[in-house]
Amino acid sequence: MSQNSGYFSSTIPLNTVKATTPGVHDADVPVARPTSLKRVLSGPALKTMLAGGASSQPKTPTRDDGEFRDYSHSEISRDVATIKNSVVMHLTATFLRTPANIDSGQAYLASAFSVRDRLLQRWNLTNEYHDKIGAKRVYYMSLEFLIGRTFDNALLALGLREEYSKVLGDVGFCLEDIIDEERDAALGNGGLGRLAACYVDSMACSNYPGWGYGLRYKYGMFQQQILNGYQVEAPDCWLDSPNPWEFPRPDVTYPVKFYGHLVRDPQSEHRFKWESNVVYDAMAFDVPVPGYGTTNVGNIRLWSCKTNTLFDLNKFNSGDYQGATGGQVAAQILTDVLYPNDNTSEGKELRLRQEYLFCSATMQDILARFRKTNRPLSDLPDMAAIQLNDTHPTLAVPELLRILIDDEGLSWDEAWEITTRTFAFTNHTILPEAMEKWPVPMLDKILPRHMGIIYDINLFFLQTVEKQFPGDRELLRKISIIEESNPQQVRMAFLACVGSHKVNGVAAIHSDIIKQTIFKDFVRIQGEAKFINKTNGVSPRRWMNECNPDMSALLTEVVGDRSWVNDLTKLNQLEDRISDAGFRERWWAAKQKNKERLAEYILTTTGIKVSAHALFDVQVKRIHEYKRQLMNIFSVIYRYYQLKQMSPEQREQELHRVVIFAGKAASGYWVAKQVIKLINSVAEVINADDEIGDVLKVVFIPDYSVTAAEYIIPASDISQHISTAGTEASGTSNMKFVLNGGIILGTVDGANIEIGEEVGEEQIFFFGCLAHEVEDFRHYLRFNQPKPDAALQTAFDMIQRNTFGDAQLFQPLIDAIMRGGDVYLLSVDFPSYIQAHKAVEEAYRNHDEWVTKSILSVARMSKFSSDRSIQEYAEEVWNIEPQPVLNCGL
Ligand code: NBG
Numbered sequence: 001m002s003q004n005s006g007y008f009s010s011t012i013p014l015n016t017v018k019a020t021t022p023g024v025h026d027a028d029v030p031v032a033r034p035t036s037l038k039r040v041l042s043g044p045a046l047k048t049m050l051a052g053g054a055s056s057q058p059k060t061p062t063r064d065d066g067e068f069r070d071y072s073h074s075e076i077s078r079d080v081a082t083i084k085n086s087v088v089m090h091l092t093a094t095f096l097r098t099p100a101n102i103d104s105g106q107a108y109l110a111s112a113f114s115v116r117d118r119l120l121q122r123w124n125l126t127n128e129y130h131d132k133i134g135a136k137r138v139y140y141m142s143l144e145f146l147i148g149r150t151f152d153n154a155l156l157a158l159g160l161r162e163e164y165s166k167v168l169g170d171v172g173f174c175l176e177d178i179i180d181e182e183r184d185a186a187l188g189n190g191g192l193g194r195l196a197a198c199y200v201d202s203m204a205c206s207n208y209p210g211w212g213y214g215l216r217y218k219y220g221m222f223q224q225q226i227l228n229g230y231q232v233e234a235p236d237c238w239l240d241s242p243n244p245w246e247f248p249r250p251d252v253t254y255p256v257k258f259y260g261h262l263v264r265d266p267q268s269e270h271r272f273k274w275e276s277n278v279v280y281d282a283m284a285f286d287v288p289v290p291g292y293g294t295t296n297v298g299n300i301r302l303w304s305c306k307t308n309t310l311f312d313l314n315k316f317n318s319g320d321y322q323g324a325t326g327g328q329v330a331a332q333i334l335t336d337v338l339y340p341n342d343n344t345s346e347g348k349e350l351r352l353r354q355e356y357l358f359c360s361a362t363m364q365d366i367l368a369r370f371r372k373t374n375r376p377l378s379d380l381p382d383m384a385a386i387q388l389n390d391t392h393p394t395l396a397v398p399e400l401l402r403i404l405i406d407d408e409g410l411s412w413d414e415a416w417e418i419t420t421r422t423f424a425f426t427n428h429t430i431l432p433e434a435m436e437k438w439p440v441p442m443l444d445k446i447l448p449r450h451m452g453i454i455y456d457i458n459l460f461f462l463q464t465v466e467k468q469f470p471g472d473r474e475l476l477r478k479i480s481i482i483e484e485s486n487p488q489q490v491r492m493a494f495l496a497c498v499g500s501h502k503v504n505g506v507a508a509i510h511s512d513i514i515k516q517t518i519f520k521d522f523v524r525i526q527g528e529a530k531f532i533n534k535t536n537g538v539s540p541r542r543w544m545n546e547c548n549p550d551m552s553a554l555l556t557e558v559v560g561d562r563s564w565v566n567d568l569t570k571l572n573q574l575e576d577r578i579s580d581a582g583f584r585e586r587w588w589a590a591k592q593k594n595k596e597r598l599a600e601y602i603l604t605t606t607g608i609k610v611s612a613h614a615l616f617d618v619q620v621k622r623i624h625e626y627k628r629q630l631m632n633i634f635s636v637i638y639r640y641y642q643l644k645q646m647s648p649e650q651r652e653q654e655l656h657r658v659v660i661f662a663g664k665a666a667s668g669y670w671v672a673k674q675v676i677k678l679i680n681s682v683a684e685v686i687n688a689d690d691e692i693g694d695v696l697k698v699v700f701i702p703d704y705s706v707t708a709a710e711y712i713i714p715a716s717d718i719s720q721h722i723s724t725a726g727t728e729a730s731g732t733s734n735m736k737f738v739l740n741g742g743i744i745l746g747t748v749d750g751a752n753i754e755i756g757e758e759v760g761e762e763q764i765f766f767f768g769c770l771a772h773e774v775e776d777f778r779h780y781l782r783f784n785q786p787k788p789d790a791a792l793q794t795a796f797d798m799i800q801r802n803t804f805g806d807a808q809l810f811q812p813l814i815d816a817i818m819r820g821g822d823v824y825l826l827s828v829d830f831p832s833y834i835q836a837h838k839a840v841e842e843a844y845r846n847h848d849e850w851v852t853k854s855i856l857s858v859a860r861m862s863k864f865s866s867d868r869s870i871q872e873y874a875e876e877v878w879n880i881e882p883q884p885v886l887n888c889g890l
Contacts, residue, residue: 076118078160084167086114099171105241107173108151108181111164112244115154119288120247122297122885129885130209134373136382138210138878139366140200141396142389143358144193144338145214145300146221147185147287148706150245151178152546157290183238184705185245185287186220187302189342190622191536191732192428194706195506195866196389198539198732202870204291204298205541205566207882213362213393215354216246216285216302217338224664224703229680233340233667245287246302252284253306254364256357262448270405270412270456274449280334281306282361292541293566295885303361305334341666342622343434349446352438356447359396363403377408381421385878388425388500391436391492397423397499398453406449412456424877425500426534427493427514429729431626435518437489440482454490458482461498465525479521497522502877504534507730507751509771534873535754536730537866540568543736547710550590551741554583555858566867574859584851591715591741591854598715601708602660602699608687611694614656615844617745618737619720620704620712623665623672626727630813631826632661632720633679635833636698637795637804640686643695651695655841658697662704662712674813676700681804709733716742717850718765718840722833724824725749726771735864741854743843745836747829755864759857765843767836768829777828778821786817786827791834 076082090110091097097106130137155161165175188194196212203210222233260276283306289298316324339351370383388394397419404415429435444451458481469475481498483489497503497519505511511533515523523531545552545565556562558577564570577583595612602610619632636659643651661679665672683698701708713719719737721728721744728750738744738755746752747768756764769777788796796814800807817826844850862868874880 076121078163080163080166083114083160083163084170086117087111087167090114102171104173104177105181107168107171108178109242109244111168111178112151112182115151115158115160115164116244116247116288118158118160119154119290119297122291122295123286123288123299126296126885127299130883131372133883134383135209135883136385136878136880138203138208138385138387138874138880139362140196140203140210140212140387140389141359141362141393142193142196142212142214143355143392144188144389145185145196145200145212145287145302146188146190146193146706147197147245147300148542148710149179149182149184150290151182153542154290156541156546157292183241184220184707185238185243186236186705187214187217187338189221189338189340191730192342192390195536195732198537198542198866199870200289200298200300201539201541202537202866204289204296205294205539206867206870206874207291207294207296207884208870208874208880209883210298210880212289212298212300213358213365214300214302215335215338215358216304218304218336220338221664221705222340222667226676226680226700226702229677229684231665231673231676246285247288249284249286250306252301252365253281254361255279256282256360258353258356258446260448262452265406271409272406272449272452274402274406280357282357284361284365292545293562296883301362301365303335303358305357340664343429343431343624343626344666344669345434345436347436347438349442352442352446355392356395356399356450359393359399362393363396363399367403377404377410378414378418380418384422385880386423387873387878388423388496390426390428391496394425394436394492394496394499395447395450397495398447398450398457401453401457402449405453412460416457416460420499420501423496423500424502424504425496426504426506427510427518427729428506430510430513430517431727436492437483438492440488440490443490451490454481454495457495457498468525475521479525493518494522501530502532503530504532504877505729506534506536507754508533508535509726509753510729510750513726513771532876534869534877535751535863536732536735537864537869538732538735538739539866540565540739542710543713544739548590548594548714548740550593551587551714551858554586554590558583568862568865568867571859571862574855578852578855584848584855587741587855588847588851591717594714594740595717598660598711601711602701605701605703606699608683608697608699610658610697610699611656614658614694614697615841616658616660616715616717617720617840618660618712618716618718618742619722620660620662620701620709621731621733623663623669623675625671625816625824626723628722628724628824628826629661629663629679630675631722631824631830631833632659633675633682634792634795634826634830635837636686636696637682637798638791638834639696639837640682640689640692641794641798643692648691651691654695655844656694656696658699660699660701660712660716662701662708664704671813671816674810678799678804678810678813681809685804709736713737713742714740716740717844718743718745720744721746721750721752722768722829723747723749724774724829725769726774727824735861738857739861739864741858743840743850743853743857745840751864755861758863759860763853763857763860765836765840767832769825774825777825778823781822781825781827786822788817788827789831792827792830 087110088099090113091099091102091106094113095106095109155164168175168178200212218239220236220238223236225232225234257274257276258278260274263273263275265271265273282303285302285304287300287302289300291297312324312327334354334357339346366384370380373383400419401415404410404418405412462476462480465476465479481491481494483491503519505514515531519531555564555571558573559570595616599610599612602608619629621627623629665676679700683700686692686696686698713736716737719742721731721734725747726749731750734744734752734755738759743763744752744755745765748766748770756766799810
């Protein structure tokens with residue numbers, strides 16, 4: 001089906017609802033388009049507007065304020081009969097089916113659409129309320145939102161899981177099967193995109209007025225197939241069937257200009273008229289974000305390039321059919337695909353145009369909403385905080401300046417003050433290959449006005465630095481936003497830094513490192529206070545309550561209610577149960593059940609049968625050299641060698657282990673793809689070796705995704721987070737594993753360090769060199785041959801003896817270590833890695849000790865809830881407050 005298949009209108013059963021108009025709240029009407037006003041404003045929204053509610057200084061409504069109380073009666077009734085009605089209504093009216101004639105796919109869609117009705121109703125109420133009270137909002141700009149599935153998440157948030165289970169049961173379906181019908185919304189690569197999804201979830205659950213902004217890619221993260229051991233990419237056509245979790249907003253559409261030339265404004269030296277010759281329309285799709293334990297519903301607004309207006313009737317009439325749709329094709333391509341790069345930047349022109357479409361539409365939308373408050377533009381920072389999720393949305397900085405100066409007539413100084421008070425920037429990596437830089441000629445061609453503004457930003461910034469540090473030319477060269485290379489490049493991280501009032505890293509060690517490396521000079525110039533740390537977090541809704549129902553039931557029992565789902569500090573009560581034998585047993589039974597569920601998942605996805613009684617040793621994440629999956633598979637090879645040396649009796653005494661890998665490699669990343677091939681080749685040999693049997697199994701689960709993670713993470717005994725120290729900014733799956741009672745085997749890197757501090761070092765297996773030692777080792781290895789220890793040498797030898805197929809295939813991986821300077825220090829860390837594995841085995845054999853570690857870890861992990869991260873951002877960066885809609889009388 002085409003991407004227009006999402007255009008299903010929502011209908012709420014009339015008998016159960018009073019006056020609401022889902023999805024057409026006045027918060028979303030762009031002022032620039034007065035013609036659409038009449039069309040979309042109706043009901044209470046129109047009433048509010050006509051009464052001038054939005055334009056005068058708003059007062060906070062109280063419980064006695066009748067206007068809001070009206071809505072309390074309009075919540076759709078929650079009883080099973082009403083739910084059934086609404087599901088049947090969608091079946092018949094939206095999908096032209098009858099209950100007697102449906103399959104599970106249609107049952108899913110009808111149920112999902114009926115859930116969406118409820119969400120949209122709350123969505124409207126939330127936004128109207130936040131408008132009414134004049135709440136300051138945060139806008140989280142991210143080119144990636146790795147949402148995964150929504151149905152189960154929404155049912156849990158609305159507290160309607162049992163009801164839907166009953167309704168579906170009555171028509172012969174099992175809720176779990178229906179949940180499985182949903183496709184992941186995979187609009188992201190990995191940690192960065194999933195973090196954005198967790199953050200909007202936390203904003204909704206903690207009642208912060210906040211929206212995510214992103215792009216609605218027609219094709220999300222590619223699907224990974226494994227053929228003959230190699231990764232093969234297939235497109236992710238996730239919009240082939242209707243998507244219940246978005247609401248198309250043709251009424252919210254903005255023009256976005258590209259190319260063209262500038263005409264100087266005779267009145268002002270800083271003002272230009274940009275005469276562009278290419279204009280695309282960006283149309284909004286709203287994705288409601290269910291709040292758990294609150295009626296607040298958040299929003300992610302995704303832009304899609306609208307193509308309808310680009311049909312050239314003249315060309316069509318003259319018989320040029322291809323030419324007639326040429327514009328449509330070009331426009332569509334802009335939001336067609338997600339760039340599948342994690343921690344790398346591709347520097348392609350199409351990507352730059354995607355970034356600008358995103359930034360321009362978002363800034364126009366934020367300003368349209370702001371204008372309705374009738375406040376002067378200088379108040380923008382009091383009404384809007386904008387967070388740049390990495391450098392991808394940085395063009396929003398010059399775009400806001402352009403609008404303020406060229407369109408609104410503000411002076412440079414006024415515009416600059418507003419801009420820097422509005423933006424804040426999060427850095428997520430220091431890997432050089434991930435640093436975005438755009439060639440000046442490319443930027444100048446596509447966005448001539450922005451290039452000029454960037455030059456001005458740079459000039460004014462360098463002028464202030466020159467005043468502060470007169471004559472320090474080297475300093476000016478180092479910090480210039482324009483890199484003096486050939487061609488010149490715009491350093492986006494510097495632009496984001498200069499344009500923001502706060503810059504943060506994502507874990508303590510990472511925030512320190514950026515202050516000592518890429519932003520060292522900026523700290524000197526702009527002061528320490530601007531550079532802060534906000535350690536990442538993950539949503540307990542998805543990553544505990546939803547994905548691990550059995551453990552969650554135990555937590556609810558301990559806490560006495562479900563309040564821990566929104567307040568993880570309550571988990572410390574688990575410590576009281578540490579010596580309760582019955583509880584410990586049930587704790588372990590929950591883990592065991594999750595392992596059985598994963599064993600089944602492995603069987604269906606790979607055909608490999610594994611024993612759920614073995615130790616489950618998991619490394620799932622993007623495949624990247626710095627994450628060192630290669631080191632892991634070398635250790636597996638060495639283990640295989642050791643097992644082969646043993647007698648059958650000795651072997652049976654060994655701890656049984658299933659080593660589980662999953663993860664995608666960027667399509668152009670050859671080394672990462674060879675690592676996948678090596679893992680699969682090793683797996684094939686070991687799994688087929690009858691002498692080894694269940695003592696060692698190796699599994700590569702294809703097509704890692706949010707949904708796959710929800711199966712895998714709750715089932716781990718040990719999970720590996722083994723990046724070279726100083727390279728993994730934070731990591732977030734490490735948090736998810738421990739929150740599900742798993743133990744970490746990891747390096748002293750990213751958030752592993754803070755997890756260790758919280759849960760206690762006895763609960764975590766650390767190994768490897770430290771971040772401050774890395775440079776010296778790298779220097780040594782640049783000029784000296786590495787000396788692999790006997791274990792690593794054994795792994796090399798086995799590969800080179802063709803044990804896992806043609807050795808030539810894998811020689812480049814060995815060469816990268818032996819001849820390429822071993823940049824990721826595998827030869828340095830391997831001995832301590834093998835030691836750490838031994839320590840894990842010993843600890844696992846002591847079952848009691850292991851269960852204690854597992855319970856204590858969960859009890860002490862509250863810091864890693866994304867609710868804590870969001871609260872810190874809200875208080876220290878955004879200056880926003882929780883605004884629960886409950887306060888207004890619902
Ligand atoms: C990634 C880091 C991870 C981190 C996530 C979320 C990028 C550019 N960075 O360590 O590699 O957990 O961001 O902050 O994707």
